[in-house]
Amino acid sequence: MMRLVWRQIIGHPVRSLLTVGAVLVGVFLLCLLRSVVTALNAGVDAASSVRLMVQSSVSLFVSLPISYQARIAQVEGVQAVAKWQWFGGYYQDPSNFFGQFAVDPVQQFEVYPEIELPAEQKQRFLERRNSCIVGDQLFEQFKDEWQIGGTIPMIGALFPHPDGADTAWEFELAGVYHSSSGALDNRTLFFQWDYFEKTADIEECGVFVLKVAPGADVTRIMAEIDALYENGPQKVRTTTEKEFQRQFVTMLGAVPLFVSWIGGGAALAILLACVNTMLMAARQQVHDVGILKALGFTDAATFRLMLAQSLSLCCLGGASGVLLALATEGYLVGVLGTFFPGYTIEPQTVALGFGAALAMGLVAGLLPAAQSARLNCVQALRGA
Amino acid sequence: MSEAMIQARGLTKRYQRGGETLVVLDGLDLEMQAGRFYALMGPSGSGKTTLLNLIGGLDHADEGELVVSGESLDELDGAELAHWRAANVGFVFQGFNLIPVLSAFENVELPLKLTPLSRAERRKHAEYALELVGLKDRMRHRPKQLSGGQEQRVAIARAIATDPKLILADEPTGDLDRKSADQVLELLARLNREFQKTILMVTHDPHAANSAQSVVRLEKGQLQGIEDNPAPTARSAGR
Secondary structure, X not given: OHHHHHHHHHHOHHHHHXXXXXXXXXXXXXXXXXHHHHHHHHHHHHOOOOEEEEEEOOOOOOOEEOOHHHHHHHOXXXXXXXXEEXXXXXXXXXXOOOEEEEEOHHHHHHXXXXXXXXXXXXXXXXXXXXXXXXXXXXXXXXXXXXOOOOEEEEEOOOOOEOOEOOOOEEEEEEEEEEEOOOXXXXXXXXXXXXXXXXXXXXXXXXXXXXXXXXOXXXXXXXXXXXXXXXXXXXXXXXXXXXXXXXXXXXXXXXXXXXXXXXXXHHHHHHHHHHHHHHHHHHHHOHHHHHHHHHHOOOHHHHHHHXXXXXXXXXXXXXXXXXXXXHHOHHXXXXXXXXXXXXXXXXXXXXXXXXXXXXXHHHHHHHHHHHHHHHOOHHHHHOOO | OOOEEEEEEEEEEXXXXXXXXXXXXXXXXXXXXXXXXXXXEOOOOOOHHHHXXXXXXXOOOOEEEEEEOOEEHHHOOHHHHHHHHHHHEEEEOOOOOOOOOOOHHHHHHHHHHHXXXXXXXHHHHHHHHHHHOOOHHHOOOOHHHOOHHHHHHHHHHHHHOOOOOEEEEEOOOOOOOHHHHHHHHHHHHHHHHHHOOEEEEEOOOHXXXXXXXXXXXXXXXXXXXXXXXXXXXXXXXXX
């Protein structure tokens, strides 16, 4: 029976290719969009339970005095506090956008133990005042231009160099890190706070990231830190890392929902096209169904034949779509990685792609299969 | 006297067309013996193809009783009738009715898939059937790569692949030139002569009817008579 199914598929190459192509595009889009939504939530899902973020209670865009760091570090249960400041520069061209932060290097490694890099590179970063480290995905993007020990010139958009807006900040590349957690992406540049502070003459930072001691009461620590600055000069809000990450997703408003709707809409449109194609296929095969019935094939057998055609076409398209999504993953990480760090085709996404293709095949095949099963043999042989 | 292959009593078939009831078979009584070659003749609309469809289990009669190869077809439901067809009847149609996307071999093998035969046995049966019709060397060809006569011979091979007792042929030479038609008629006669197949062939063509041992005449849905043909031509030609 499967031979006949395949022969019917191969026997109508244009129709089959168009159907497979439509499902391929649909499943590819589904995988892509789901991965984007997953990437948006990756930071939230991977957030550490022992990291807290301290930011201004007014807004994330209001800075905090760096003098807060020492007092926050004294709160019982706080193990380490690192300053983080968004630099907002660009490399060579504004289109080369990626995250850059000035951080306390020692505390950074304490707060983010998931940062992995060779010991000598780490040492170099800690020792050299104007050094920086970059994530391996970012390094991969610029590997032809960057080398360890070399200089990365960055134009400071938010913090112009004191020698002039056109003068680049020069960071020496000390090492390439890999983050083993989704809470920290691999497309960011971190450089020394001291270099930043002295050069830009800054006394404020964006947020403090702190690590709490094992077994410490996180709720109490958050309340104590907030209470420290209840009366100013700048009120703070302490949140868990998960909550902090979530506010970035919230900033996007209904974008994840919108993206999901686009995916769902595309899948529905393709499903309707598949139903139409399979109905046309069933109509073209009325005579063949009549022959099969005359030979002794039952109504159930012709039902299965038509359903198997639909399933085969959709599964072929689905498998191709999933393979295309997997094959382009690396390329899309480079293209989308800055905006959607953590973009990856997860096994659940692969399963969803296959499942959607299977469901499409089933739904698209049911009506034509039922029509074929109901066909009267004599009328079918007349080509009715 | 050989046993009866087909027994019809009061067979009636009506169609509704444009709000009008058309009586195609009108209380037909008929008996045909096993192992004989019958030609079924009559003017257009006399009910020949309808009778062939009822005998082949492709359709149900509205009234009457029809026993074919010992089975009362009125008592079988759709699935049972399909199984019965697969085991007992081989069809040969005017338009050949081969599945265009399958090769000659695959077309012949198709009904064998409804049997418990293994793949190797199916292959053997299909090749034998194609050899019998003289087309083993064309078994990989698709229907559109064959001539009309060759297509009809492939259809005959498919009809005999499962070794049914009864072969029903509806105008098998209607779309063929004279030479191809003669080959097909000779083949049918040979199946009857050497393999004792009961053959019922609908035809308009008196020349084709001459191949049969008996000619059944229908008119307005009723049997006009059955005449024996003392010297069937294809039979003679085959000798």
